[in-house]
Amino acid sequence: MTEIQTKAGLRIRLRGTGEIPLDVDLQCHPGELVALVGPSGSGKTTLLRALAGLYQQVDGSILNNGECWFDSSQGISLKPETRHVGMVFQSYALFPHLSARENLLLALRRIPAANRAPVADQWLQRVNLSGLENRRPRQLSGGQRQRVALARALAPCPRLLLLDEPFSAVDQVTRIKLRRELVVLRQSIDIPTLLVTHDLDEALQLADRICVLHHGKQLQVATPDELMSHPATPVVARLLGMQNIFSARVISRDDDLLTLDWSGISLKVQSKEPFNPGDTLSWMAPPQSILLQRPDRPVPGDSENPVAGTISELVRLGPHASLRITPQHAPELPISFYVPHHYVERQNLSVDMPVTLSLKAKAMHIFHSAIL
Numbered sequence: 001m002t003e004i005q006t007k008a009g010l011r012i013r014l015r016g017t018g019e020i021p022l023d024v025d026l027q028c029h030p031g032e033l034v035a036l037v038g039p040s041g042s043g044k045t046t047l048l049r050a051l052a053g054l055y056q057q058v059d060g061s062i063l064n065n066g067e068c069w070f071d072s073s074q075g076i077s078l079k080p081e082t083r084h085v086g087m088v089f090q091s092y093a094l095f096p097h098l099s100a101r102e103n104l105l106l107a108l109r110r111i112p113a114a115n116r117a118p119v120a121d122q123w124l125q126r127v128n129l130s131g132l133e134n135r136r137p138r139q140l141s142g143g144q145r146q147r148v149a150l151a152r153a154l155a156p157c158p159r160l161l162l163l164d165e166p167f168s169a170v171d172q173v174t175r176i177k178l179r180r181e182l183v184v185l186r187q188s189i190d191i192p193t194l195l196v197t198h199d200l201d202e203a204l205q206l207a208d209r210i211c212v213l214h215h216g217k218q219l220q221v222a223t224p225d226e227l228m229s230h231p232a233t234p235v236v237a238r239l240l241g242m243q244n245i246f247s248a249r250v251i252s253r254d255d256d257l258l259t260l261d262w263s264g265i266s267l268k269v270q271s272k273e274p275f276n277p278g279d280t281l282s283w284m285a286p287p288q289s290i291l292l293q294r295p296d297r298p299v300p301g302d303s304e305n306p307v308a309g310t311i312s313e314l315v316r317l318g319p320h321a322s323l324r325i326t327p328q329h330a331p332e333l334p335i336s337f338y339v340p341h342h343y344v345e346r347q348n349l350s351v352d353m354p355v356t357l358s359l360k361a362k363a364m365h366i367f368h369s370a371i372l
Contacts, residue, residue, distance in 0.1 A: 010160060010192040011063040012047075018057030020046050021216030028192035034221075035195045035207035038239060043216035044196040048162045051194070052087060053080035064192070065159055083160070086153030090165040092145045094137045100124060100148045101133040107152045123151040127181065143174035150182070154189065161193040167202065179205055200240060204228070212236050232368050234282045243336045244285040250275050258366070263330040267305045267359060271366035282367040287337045289363030292323070293356045294347060305359035309335070314351050316341055323349075325357055 009029040016022030022043050028034045036044040049055035051062060053069070056077065062070040069078045094103050104120035111119065124133055127147040137145050146166060153161060167175045179202065186193070197203050203210050204224045212219045212227070219239075220232040231237040234245045248260035248267065253276060260267045260283065275281050293299055312334060313324035320338045327333060335357060349355075 008064075008066045010051075010194075011061075012051070014047070014050055014058045014060040014062070016043075016046075016057060016216055017059050020055075020057070022046060022050070022058060023217045024211075024213075025218060026211055026221065028194060030192060031186070031190045032208045033186060033193040033195055033206055035197055035203035035210045036213055037197060037200060037203050037210055038213035040198075041215075042213040044213055045164055046216070047213075048087075048164055048194060048196060051083075051160065052085045052162060053078060053083050067159075084156070084158050086156070086158030086161045088146070088149050088153045088161075088163045088166045090168050092137065092142075092149045092169075094145060094148060094152075096137050099134045099136055100129060100140065100144075103137075103148055104152050104155050107156050110156060119155055120151075123155040124148075126185070127151045141174070142170040143178060146170060146178060147181070150185075154185075159191060161189070161191055163193065163195040165196055165198065168197075168199070175202075182206065212239060214239060229286075230365065231284075234284075234367055237284055237367075242284060242286065244290075245282060246284070246333060247280055247282055250277050250279045250281065252277055257361070263333060265307065265329050267364075268361045269364045269366060270361050273366045273368060275366070284365045284367070285335060285359055286363065286365060289360045289365075290335065290337050291358040291360070292325075292339065292347075293358065294349075295354055295356055297347070303358055304361060305364075307335070307357040307359060309355060309357060311349060311351050311353045311355055314344065314349060316344075321349075325355060327357075 009027055012024055012026045014022055014024050020043065024047060026034070036047065038044055046055055050058050059072040061068065068076050069083050070076060095106065098106065101120050101124065104123060105116050108116040108119055121133065124130060127150055129144060129147055132140065132144060140148065167178050170178065183206065195203070195206060207224060209221055209223055210227050211221045214235065220227065220236050228240070231240060231242065237245055246262060248262040251259040251261050251266065256270050256272050258269045258271050258275060260269060269283060307327050309325040309327040311323060312326040313322065315322045319341055321341050321344045322338055323336065325335045327335065
């Protein structure tokens with residue numbers, strides 16, 4: 001089978017000119033999957049529509065494989081059908097009166113008629129639908145329909161693949177299977193791929209890089225590991241569901257060690273960010289930075305940045321428990337995190353119990369921006 005290939009990546013520079021805001025400067029390399037994440041209305045689907053040529057209220061440019069698809073300054077805007085974009089939607093968008101094979105054949109109109117059936121069958125086999133070629137969409141499960149939709153998008157050898165919430169309409173077990181199959185399939189797909197998803201876990205599992213959008217503006221683009229460990233701003237962190245974001249004043253600096261005043265107590269944090277004594281900054285205590293101890297069961301060596309407090313909330317959520325600790329020095333600034341439920345039972349934790357948190361200097365995060 002001929003593999004899908006391209007020599008260059010996708011380069012997007014777009015700014016919205018209509019009612020929908022958009023401010024994106026993004027690259028997606030051949031074979032790379034970039035996930036677009038953000039709340040509803042953040043511009044994710046609008047960006048996909050602009051790439052496909054379905055939304056024109058933008059200024060800027062779109063280049064793919066060295067070809068200019070759109071340039072507002074030169075009046076260039078290729079029609080959707082000439083961009084050769086493969087699209088997979090949440091709703092499958094299959095023709096209900098056609099079989100799985102016929103849905104693919106319809107997408108293969110650009111290739112010689114004699115080659116269409118073999119290519120369609122090859123792709124159906126590739127997405128694990130051999131033997132189901134003649135079934136219509138209503139005779140297929142949700143996962144099987146989405147496999148047909150993915151094969152239909154890829155069979156014509158597109159220059160760009162756009163995935164708009166492709167797995168959100170199927171159950172959790174099927175979703176996990178489809179994600180794994182997409183990872184395997186991508187090993188032989190050398191085109192840029194953009195994935196729109198509201199599921200952060202999906203983005204973390206599938207994406208090479210993640211682009212965070214908010215109100216149409218691109219806030220940060222990073223690898224999954226970098227994004228989760230070093231969100232650029234408190235806004236990005238909150239959009240990703242992170243907690244324990246606070247402000248503090250810098251007391252002193254010793255090389256990469258900052259001493260902070262956090263509402264009356266002193267904390268030491270390792271950071272290369274260029275903050276100096278007197279500056280106010282934003283910081284975060286991610287779960288990996290927090291150690292909990294009962295005062296009557298101290299752990300030797302785990303007394304870094306001690307914060308005394310009380311368990312104000314303890315909620316079991318399956319195999320984990322959600323804890324909220326109210327610090328003695330600042331009751332209005334609770335610290336929340338999860339622990340395994342067996343830890344709760346072993347330590348015999350309960351609401352109103354006094355505890356001490358140890359905040360690890362190396363694992364705490366200082367934001368580039370001082371704005372909360």
